[in-house]
Amino acid sequence: MCAKFSEMERLLTNLKVNINSKIYLKDPQSSDLGKRIVENSILLIDKIGFEQFTFRKLSKEINSTESSIYRYFENKHKLLVYLSSWYWGWLEYRLVFATNSIENPEQKLRKALEIITQPVEQDMHFDHINEVILHKIVVSESSKSFLTKEVDQENKEGFFSIYKRLAYRLTEMIEEIDSSxxxxxSLVSIVLEGTLHQHFLREHFPTITNCNQRHSVTEFITNLVFNNLKEHHGSK
Amino acid sequence: MCAKFSEMERLLTNLKVNINSKIYLKDPQSSDLGKRIVENSILLIDKIGFEQFTFRKLSKEINSTESSIYRYFENKHKLLVYLSSWYWGWLEYRLVFATNSIENPEQKLRKALEIITQPVEQDMHFDHINEVILHKIVVSESSKSFLTKEVDQENKEGFFSIYKRLAYRLTEMIEEIDSSxxxxxSLVSIVLEGTLHQHFLREHFPTITNCNQRHSVTEFITNLVFNNLKEHHGSK
DNA sequence: TGATAATGATAGTAATACTATTATTTTTGT
DNA sequence: ACAAAAATAATAGTATTACTATCATTATCA
Structure with a gap:
């Protein structure tokens, strides 16, 4: 058991979210500077917003230079695609990890929806990434990563494959419960996007959402999904 | 009846979507140049995307100057807020017009959801606005109008009040059908945002949506909504 | 017709979004 | 331990963006 624990530990401390190499010029997970770029870009985008964020400002934060950052990312758009991908990859890993061993399809989906909708907590296995703040960025900025004129080209190049894979996984879970x-x-994609949107509304437009201190996003989304599926047997 | 018709005509041809005057410096509906700015900004944003869109480029399209455009809008962000507001105001007007006389709550909501989700058609009453292209912009760009660091301030100033009013109307319709x-x-806000998102996916990510030639967004959304409400009596 | 408002023409500025070149430091293979 | 290679830093430069300011010209309408 002790051996198993340390094996598990090794597995977990070596974790690396695998991201399409076309998104970056040089893998930021491969160097100290790369990690500082990612770490501090999250903090700076959260602080000043994506529109105001520039590589020049970031370079000052990390005591480096614009040209050094440009060696990792072609532009700030690609960096945003990278951060979004990292988030979805991380979520997918946690989702698979948490649902893998669940046999009951309904319980499995419930757990998956929990992972997707619950407030994010810090994950100690990735010390250069603050997942709580990354989640804030994903809520407020990640739509901008695909709402562009280049979306079809970038989609072809696989920039959004992690997100799509996550959507496929969830679709399968739904089909397993109610194949009819x-x-x-569409339910999956509205859940994924809608979850982010509800978090945003809760923060900025509380009058047009029921999600607040008393009603969680998890509750709303879980309810929404199961009200659309047959053969579910009440609440867990 | 002939008199009534011409009164109706007058009413309709004088239609003007009412937009919070804080969004613009000078009402673009009040002059020829203003209308050309709005008309051509829609076409140009659709053509090159909001990121690439500049007042300089627009000024060339309409054979005017940057400074003239700046007399109407402080910046391109405000113009986008304006265009989005116009769209929601126009939708609200059509929605009220179409549902006003319907007594049956379920039929009323069905009609409202139709208006919201169906592909947009050209409206002859506003000759300086191409509603079909405006809808494309709303799908691809309008999220950027509130996903900013200034959202709370702008919300206070009433920049998004038309959208929120539309949401309240729909919420009332839902509550009338199922007060429990x-x-x-949250259902309303996920429907409004989700509708745009499904249109986007249909165009750019067809593998993660069921909305396509055979299944309309209307069908998906109507189904989604009524599956969450009690006391509905089958399909219309 | 004369004043007023609207638009156009032109110029200017700080910041952005890069690219290029060269110098310095760090890493690494033997 | 040392040379070669790789990574990073420093510096400079460019076209474009996102404005602001000023003044000239052209409609409008009282």
């Missing part, structure tokens, strides 16, 4: 439901893919 | 449903506001 007509719009599993 | 626990998340009417």
């Amino acid at each position: 439901y007509s719009h599993p893919k | 449903y626990s998340h009417p506001k």
